Amino acid sequence: MSQADHTDVQGQSKMSTKENSATAVDKSIKERVQQTKPTTTGWGSLPSTSVFRAVNFELFVKPNKLVMACGVLAFSSCVAYIAYMNLTDDNKKGTYVTLDSDGGLTVRQKTSRWN
Numbered sequence: 001m002s003q004a005d006h007t008d009v010q011g012q013s014k015m016s017t018k019e020n021s022a023t024a025v026d027k028s029i030k031e032r033v034q035q036t037k038p039t040t041t042g043w044g045s046l047p048s049t050s051v052f053r054a055v056n057f058e059l060f061v062k063p064n065k066l067v068m069a070c071g072v073l074a075f076s077s078c079v080a081y082i083a084y085m086n087l088t089d090d091n092k093k094g095t096y097v098t099l100d101s102d103g104g105l106t107v108r109q110k111t112s113r114w115n
Contacts, residue, residue, distance in 0.1 A: 053060055098106050 094110050095107050096110060098108055100106050
């Protein structure tokens with residue numbers, strides 16, 4: 001077909017109904033693709049189940065500085081408490097307290113059964 005077949009009397013371009021509907025379908029497909037593009041990157045953009053999202057919620061939520069600070073403080077406190085308990089542990093002294101048959105307390109040296 002020549003260009004003259006696609007123009008009407010006023011010189012405006014006319015498209016057949018097939019070409020017009022194909023263009024409309026292309027536009028609707030492009031719009032759907034743009035709408036379904038993931039807005040997040042990483043794990044959030046992958047398909048997942050509700051259980052996976054519930055168990056691993058930190059992968060899908062926006063980072064929160066206050067919650068992060070509380071978590072760091074709690075973790076640091078636990079590590080500090082464990083370090084304190086290791087420094088002040090009575091088991092490292094090599095002695096222990098026993099109760100005698102007469103009701104008194106006696107401090108004894110730890111001995112190994114292997115010696």
